[in-house]
Amino acid sequence: MTFDCIIIGGGVAGLSAGLRLAEAGRKTLIMASGQSALHFSSGSVDLLDVPGDPRAALPAFIGAHPDHPYAKVGADHIIASLQALQAHCAAEGLILQHGERNHQRITPIGTLKATWLSPDSCAIAGEAAQPDTLLLATPEGFRDFHPALAAANLARQPGFTHCRILTGELRLPQLAEFSRNPHEFRSADIARLCDRHDLLADLAAEISRLTHQAQGPCRHVILPACLTLGRVDERLHELEKRTGCTIREVATMPPSLIGMRMQEALRRRFVALGGTFLTSERVLGARCIGDRVQGLYSQNGEDLLFEAEHFILASGSFFSRGLESRLRGIREPIFGADVHGSSERDRWADQRLFGRHPFLGFGVKTDERLRVLREGLPLANLYGAGSVLAHYDPVQEGSGSGVAIATGWQAAGHILSEAL
Numbered sequence: 361m362t363f364d365c366i367i368i369g370g371g372v373a374g375l376s377a378g379l380r381l382a383e384a385g386r387k388t389l390i391m392a393s394g395q396s397a398l399h400f401s402s403g404s405v406d407l408l409d410v411p412g413d414p415r416a417a418l419p420a421f422i423g424a425h426p427d428h429p430y431a432k433v434g435a436d437h438i439i440a441s442l443q444a445l446q447a448h449c450a451a452e453g454l455i456l457q458h459g460e461r462n463h464q465r466i467t468p469i470g471t472l473k474a475t476w477l478s479p480d481s482c483a484i485a486g487e488a489a490q491p492d493t494l495l496l497a498t499p500e501g502f503r504d505f506h507p508a509l510a511a512a513n514l515a516r517q518p519g520f521t522h523c524r525i526l527t528g529e530l531r532l533p534q535l536a537e538f539s540r541n542p543h544e545f546r547s548a549d550i551a552r553l554c555d556r557h558d559l560l561a562d563l564a565a566e567i568s569r570l571t572h573q574a575q576g577p578c579r580h581v582i583l584p585a586c587l588t589l590g591r592v593d594e595r596l597h598e599l600e601k602r603t604g605c606t607i608r609e610v611a612t613m614p615p616s617l618i619g620m621r622m623q624e625a626l627r628r629r630f631v632a633l634g635g636t637f638l639t640s641e642r643v644l645g646a647r648c649i650g651d652r653v654q655g656l657y658s659q660n661g662e663d664l665l666f667e668a669e670h671f672i673l674a675s676g677s678f679f680s681r682g683l684e685s686r687l688r689g690i691r692e693p694i695f696g697a698d699v700h701g702s703s704e705r706d707r708w709a710d711q712r713l714f715g716r717h718p719f720l721g722f723g724v725k726t727d728e729r730l731r732v733l734r735e736g737l738p739l740a741n742l743y744g745a746g747s748v749l750a751h752y753d754p755v756q757e758g759s760g761s762g763v764a765i766a767t768g769w770q771a772a773g774h775i776l777s778e779a780l
């Protein structure tokens with residue numbers, strides 16, 4: 361099978377690259393072995409956790425971190441890559457919004473997290489005053505969102521101290537089938553049920569029951585994201601019409617529907633642009649001649665070579681097995697690429713859970729054009745993108761999806777400029 365470009369990895373980095381290549385008319389294949397980090401993420405896109413406008417902070421940040429993947433993309437291209445992602449999501453009905461500075465997304469445990477882009481269905485603490493009364497409600501028996509815990513934490517956040525935060529359970533007999541097995545009572549299970557049966561009337565009645573019990577006006581409601589795997593804006597709009605309330609959602613504990621919706625929207629868009637997306641297709645190894653990759657072998661047919669002119673390694677970090685931790689150190693399993701790491705295992709992690717963990721900065725080394733290095737030299741037609749890359753700390757910097765989107769877009773740009 362021969363393509364112009366093959367991308368290993370179907371997360372946001374691989375999709376960002378694939379969308380740019382497919383849009384430019386390149387015959388592009390994405391091979392993904394399984395789920396991506398998006399299935400577990402909030403679905404918001406972090407760019408850089410700084411006070412003020414993170415776009416304006418990029419040049420100074422890049423100047424101070426010359427090895428950082430952002431430095432290999434450049435501030436203007438980072439912003440262009442995020443705009444491209446927004447446009448692709450919008451084409452699939454997923455509206456991502458931002459302001460002139462980071463906004464605070466409300467997390468499932470009621471803390472606030474600075475981020476740059478969020479779907480417009482998300483509960484955020486905007487700059488406007490918070491409402492006097494807020495209701496956090498969840499389906500009765502659902503374990504992946506705890507309104508009482510979220511309310512207790514939220515009440516301590518700046519901007520919420522004056523806010524009366526109520527909690528409640530939505531009694532929906534249709535969900536009784538899940539109570540037998542808590543493992544089947546996850547956000548995706550509820551969403552599938554909502555996608556099969558129209559529960560909106562019952563849900564609206566339950567929300568109204570709780571807001572009427574509020575002793576005083578209650579017009580703002582937050583629900584866990586569990587209403588649909590598809591377009592949620594139509595459902596929220598309908599619920600708002602029926603209840604007279606503003607209704608927003610928070611990401612639940614994983615699996616996270618908000619992230620899954622983004623994954624699915626980008627995959628649909630990629631396919632609509634002519635791309636081929638293969639799932640359950642784990643790449644096991646590569647055939648290289650000199651400094652060029654000729655093709656890839658996958659688990660589904662070791663005698664079949666997937667050939668292309670250009671390749672992008674977007675296989676993720678330890679979480680997705682793009683990097684593997686072995687007794688002797690860290691390795692990149694497909695190409696045996698050069699990896700930035702440390703042989704002293706006891707220095708990989710900080711003692712404190714929320715400390716700075718060096719292992720988060722481990723990853724594949726690349727040259728200035730994001731070409732993957734092996735034995736100190738770049739492979740001529742293999743680019744790296746996303747969380748497989750070295751020299752950044754998504755947690756401390758608040759840069760997770762931002763780096764993935766920017767480097768995927770930039771790697772595709774290098775391929776397109778080479779082909780000219």
Ligand SMILES: Cc1cc2nc3c(=O)[nH]c(=O)nc-3n(C[C@H](O)[C@H](O)[C@H](O)COP(=O)(O)OP(=O)(O)OC[C@H]3O[C@@H](n4cnc5c(N)ncnc54)[C@H](O)[C@@H]3O)c2cc1C
Binds near residue numbers: 391400404407644745
């Ligand atoms: C739990 C979690 C929550 C996060 N939350 C946020 C958040 O709220 N906001 C934010 O901005 N960032 C967040 N991040 C960080 C951000 O989501 C990731 O940095 C980003 O999604 C990484 O994207 P990626 O495409 O590089 O890698 P991944 O999403 O990990 O994708 C890697 C892909 O490669 C595939 N793959 C791996 N090996 C092979 C192989 N051999 N053959 C074929 N395919 C292979 C995997 O199946 C997967 O499809 C979170 C990360 C995690 C882990």
